[in-house]
Amino acid sequence: MIEFAEVYAPNGKSFSINSKKQKVVEINRRELDKQIAHQAQKNGAIIKVRTSFQELTNKGVRTSEGEVECKIFVDARGVSSLIHKDRTGILSSAQYEIYANWLKKGTVEIFFDQEKYPGFFAWVIPSDNGKGKIGVAGKGIGVTETIEKFLATRGDYSTIRKIYAPIWIKGPIKKFVDEKTVIVGDAAGQAKPTTAGGIYSSGMGGLYAGQAISKFLESKDPSDLEEYQKKWMEKFGSEFEKQLFVRKLLERFNNNTINKLFESITPEITKEISEKDDFDFHTGSIVKLLGIKGSIKTIQTIIGGEFKKFLS
Numbered sequence: 001m002i003e004f005a006e007v008y009a010p011n012g013k014s015f016s017i018n019s020k021k022q023k024v025v026e027i028n029r030r031e032l033d034k035q036i037a038h039q040a041q042k043n044g045a046i047i048k049v050r051t052s053f054q055e056l057t058n059k060g061v062r063t064s065e066g067e068v069e070c071k072i073f074v075d076a077r078g079v080s081s082l083i084h085k086d087r088t089g090i091l092s093s094a095q096y097e098i099y100a101n102w103l104k105k106g107t108v109e110i111f112f113d114q115e116k117y118p119g120f121f122a123w124v125i126p127s128d129n130g131k132g133k134i135g136v137a138g139k140g141i142g143v144t145e146t147i148e149k150f151l152a153t154r155g156d157y158s159t160i161r162k163i164y165a166p167i168w169i170k171g172p173i174k175k176f177v178d179e180k181t182v183i184v185g186d187a188a189g190q191a192k193p194t195t196a197g198g199i200y201s202s203g204m205g206g207l208y209a210g211q212a213i214s215k216f217l218e219s220k221d222p223s224d225l226e227e228y229q230k231k232w233m234e235k236f237g238s239e240f241e242k243q244l245f246v247r248k249l250l251e252r253f254n255n256n257t258i259n260k261l262f263e264s265i266t267p268e269i270t271k272e273i274s275e276k277d278d279f280d281f282h283t284g285s286i287v288k289l290l291g292i293k294g295s296i297k298t299i300q301t302i303i304g305g306e307f308k309k310f311l312s
């Protein structure tokens with residue numbers, strides 16, 4: 001159970017969000033994948049591991065294990081599907097699972113520093129006392145060197161797992177459905193532009209896509225397939241657009257500006273967010289953090305009238 005989020009500015013100053021009143025669900029990703037696979041198998045899916053998609057054919061797809069005929073191809077290849085489409089929305093990340101006696105259960109830590117983690121941040125997520133995940137991401141950084149430098153500032157640790165993976169921060173792609181190809185999850189840009197978290201929004205993408213495909217297979221009406229994108233955009237479109245704007249804003253800030261913004265965050269603001277909001281970098285909370293006690297002035301000086309759009 002995560003009870004606090006401690007958010008640090010480049011100069012080391014921090015504010016704390018109490019999340020005791022919020023429902024924080026910790027997901028064991030490998031277990032979740034297995035559960036979903038089991039449900040799919042029980043409903044008739046044939047699962048093939050170590051089989052990779054290679055290309056579309058007239059009748060279906062070519063894979064490393066031969067051709068498969070299909071009426072619809074669902075592209076759920078994650079960020080790897082986007083690498084050839086648009087590299088500008090991709091950041092490198094590294095996440096280590098470690099054992100360390102300085103990890104205390106209950107408090108997530110987030111570190112902003114535009115020089116060390118440009119356009120992103122470093123994170124510490126304890127899963128238990130002495131155990132947790134540490135990560136870094138940023139534009140154009142060497143993630144191995146960055147994460148190891150970060151860890152060196154914290155104390156002794158033992159690494160039990162290392163993940164190096166690209167993350168997508170540019171929001172949804174233009175078309176989720178392209179003739180008989182239906183794109184879902186990270187492959188469709190369905191991860192949050194602020195944190196690249198995509199378990200929920202990508203999962204919902206999969207759900208809406210499945211519903212639309214089953215309707216289409218009965219009706220043969222292409223508009224039934226299009227329903228998928230409409231539904232996803234109705235649920236996530238506006239929040240993701242705002243998050244994209246926040247991202248553009250933060251990308252322009254240097255460490256000095258971030259330090260100044262942190263100075264204007266009062267205990268009243270963090271208390272209000274703790275009590276009312278689901279923090280997790282939703283724009284409602286960010287507006288509160290940025291918008292009170294003069295920081296609007298700071299931001300307006302930096303970017304002028306553009307900020308008004310974000311507040312509306």
Ligand SMILES: Cc1cc2nc3c(=O)[nH]c(=O)nc-3n(C[C@H](O)[C@H](O)[C@H](O)COP(=O)(O)OP(=O)(O)OC[C@H]3O[C@@H](n4cnc5c(N)ncnc54)[C@H](O)[C@@H]3O)c2cc1C
Binds near residue numbers: 078165200
């Ligand atoms: C370090 C890190 C930490 C994260 N932490 C969080 C978090 O705490 N909360 C959260 O909500 N999100 C988090 N995310 C984001 C989250 O992992 C993704 O949004 C989510 O996994 C997207 O699911 P997906 O199924 O679309 O893609 P993926 O989980 O990337 O799955 C894509 C799958 O497609 C397979 N594949 C790729 N190419 C082919 C091919 N040619 N043929 C066949 N298969 C292929 C891959 O092997 C992979 O299994 C994190 C991401 C990273 C990198």
